[in-house]
Amino acid sequence: MKYNINIYFPACGGLYHYWFGVAQAMQNMLSYEDIHKLKFHSISGSGFPVSTLLMGYNVKSVYQLWGNRFEKVVYSGGWFHFYDLLELHCYSIIPSCEDGNDDFNNIFSNHSIYCVKFPSFKLIKIQIKNKDNYIKSLISSALIPFLTPKLFCIMDGKILIDGGIRTFIGLSSEFKRVRSIIKKEATDESTPTIYHLEKILNYKSVRFPLFWRAFGLFCGKREDLFSAGYTDMINALPEILPESKFHGNGPRRILTNDMTKDINLTNKYLLFGSLILSSFLIHKIICYNKIDIKIMKRSFNNAFICSRISI
Numbered sequence: 001m002k003y004n005i006n007i008y009f010p011a012c013g014g015l016y017h018y019w020f021g022v023a024q025a026m027q028n029m030l031s032y033e034d035i036h037k038l039k040f041h042s043i044s045g046s047g048f049p050v051s052t053l054l055m056g057y058n059v060k061s062v063y064q065l066w067g068n069r070f071e072k073v074v075y076s077g078g079w080f081h082f083y084d085l086l087e088l089h090c091y092s093i094i095p096s097c098e099d100g101n102d103d104f105n106n107i108f109s110n111h112s113i114y115c116v117k118f119p120s121f122k123l124i125k126i127q128i129k130n131k132d133n134y135i136k137s138l139i140s141s142a143l144i145p146f147l148t149p150k151l152f153c154i155m156d157g158k159i160l161i162d163g164g165i166r167t168f169i170g171l172s173s174e175f176k177r178v179r180s181i182i183k184k185e186a187t188d189e190s191t192p193t194i195y196h197l198e199k200i201l202n203y204k205s206v207r208f209p210l211f212w213r214a215f216g217l218f219c220g221k222r223e224d225l226f227s228a229g230y231t232d233m234i235n236a237l238p239e240i241l242p243e244s245k246f247h248g249n250g251p252r253r254i255l256t257n258d259m260t261k262d263i264n265l266t267n268k269y270l271l272f273g274s275l276i277l278s279s280f281l282i283h284k285i286i287c288y289n290k291i292d293i294k295i296m297k298r299s300f301n302n303a304f305i306c307s308r309i310s311i
Helices: 016-029 046-056 058-092 103-110 131-141 174-183 210-216 222-240 271-289 291-301
Strands: 005-009 037-043 111-118 121-125 153-155 158-161 193-196
Touching: 005 046, 005 174, 016 046, 016 058, 016 222, 037 046, 037 153, 046 058, 046 103, 046 111, 046 131, 058 131, 058 222, 103 193, 111 131, 111 174, 121 174, 131 153, 131 158, 174 193
Parallel strands: 005 037, 005 193, 037 111
Antiparallel strands: 111 121, 111 158, 153 158
């Protein structure tokens, strides 16, 4: 397999189930060694399937573990703890450098994570240093500021929010920025090959219908979305990696009992407080960038008509 192949996993908008299916297809078709010859770039929630793939766990097992934890905590009234749950989930399965994982540095070097810096709204690549830093990067890249009372993450003095927020508010594509960073950091003489998976896969079939939007985030149709991602990637891999022999050798690690035990969180947030904080941040975002609300309707896929509001 050629080196310097870059795979871009875009912002998933809650449809991370689909991207876990994509990761499972790669694990089934490619050897663990070939997977680690690729360079992955992720924005928002798509970083979690990439991380699972690089760690060498069975992708579907980790995905099902997360789905079960999500449903148990969130459906029991713990929605405000979504990011707390996500962080604890990551700590439960991601090994540290001291755990005898020879490939852990490869996970860092093979996975680039991008976040939006607030208030400039510039997309930046996070410098991965260790396990804590890696997990915080994953959380920051997927942190939608008005979804829960956790409005942002702070790393190295920077206020960071979801990497996909630029598209949501109608700014330029994240991929253009990611592509420029990849080309700038290329170390060899050859031009890096970059595959934007959203443009290669049949992602529109699940991205645009309101049906998927309504059920995707809340796991209502997660198996259907997982299967769609898996099938699309199985069909696309020969185009992306035509020289590969497609001899997947399966997962390298298994989930232990300690990793799969229940995560219990105590509800400590009030709805009223959350609404106040969320409304305040949305107001600041809009005022700072002088954004016309009308452009936001692109992100709602014509689900409803936005009225024009002048700021």
